[in-house]
Amino acid sequence: GAGVSQSPRYKVAKRGQDVALRCDPISGHVSLFWYQQALGQGPEFLTYFQNEAQLDKSGLPSDRFFAERPEGSVSTLKIQRTQQEDSAVYLCASSLLRTGEDTQYFGPGTRLTVL
Amino acid sequence: EDKVVQSPLSLVVHEGDTVTLNCSYEVTNFRSLLWYKQEKKAPTFLFMLTSSGIEKKSGRLSSILDKKELFSILNITATQTGDSAIYLCALRRASGTYKYIFGTGTRLKVLA
Numbered sequence: 709g710a711g712v713s714q715s716p717r718y719k720v721a722k723r724g725q726d727v728a729l730r731c732d733p734i735s736g737h738v739s740l741f742w743y744q745q746a747l748g749q750g751p752e753f754l755t756y757f758q759n760e761a762q763l764d765k766s767g768l769p770s771d772r773f774f775a776e777r778p779e780g781s782v783s784t785l786k787i788q789r790t791q792q793e794d795s796a797v798y799l800c801a802s803s804l805l806r807t808g809e810d811t812q813y814f815g816p817g818t819r820l821t822v823l
Numbered sequence: 824e825d826k827v828v829q830s831p832l833s834l835v836v837h838e839g840d841t842v843t844l845n846c847s848y849e850v851t852n853f854r855s856l857l858w859y860k861q862e863k864k865a866p867t868f869l870f871m872l873t874s875s876g877i878e879k880k881s882g883r884l885s886s887i888l889d890k891k892e893l894f895s896i897l898n899i900t901a902t903q904t905g906d907s908a909i910y911l912c913a914l915r916r917a918s919g920t921y922k923y924i925f926g927t928g929t930r931l932k933v934l935a
Binding site for chain 2: 712739741743748749750751752753756763764766767797799811812813814815816817
């Protein structure tokens, strides 16, 4: 079946704008992760969902970042009042098991540029 | 503070060479260590290691974990240009978080 998809693939926002990034995980996958990857760095964990429950949001950098997965499938990462330091690639990954320890399948990412 | 350090940061080799990539870590209550290959955007899974001394192998790639000395290595034999990528190491703790901690990666370039 289809892999993890993310949209948009590219987003340019003016500083102060709100943005919403979408992740469509593989159907039936219980676990969903969001990561932020700055240029030249490894992915940084943002948050984790098990079905619709957000079990770990320890990586969200500020209260401007908000994520949801209301029906346990599609997830949205929202960034309010974007700032230049939010510029990065945002990666979503899903995995089948509720432990989140099995193979994570990553989406292609959304490259966010904040001007 | 948990951390993952990968070395070297970058590496250029010729086709046919063998490379060894290193991942050292510090973590409270280790659970698993994973290796990923990132070519353009999405990292793809290579190996998950939980036990010391047991080699995982897939084709020309292999990996092993040393939980006493707190490191893992990823070996690639008979490298090909298609192996050119960033190789990422990630760590997960046993409890209290679902967070994976990634290293900055090793950028490998294989020349024809």
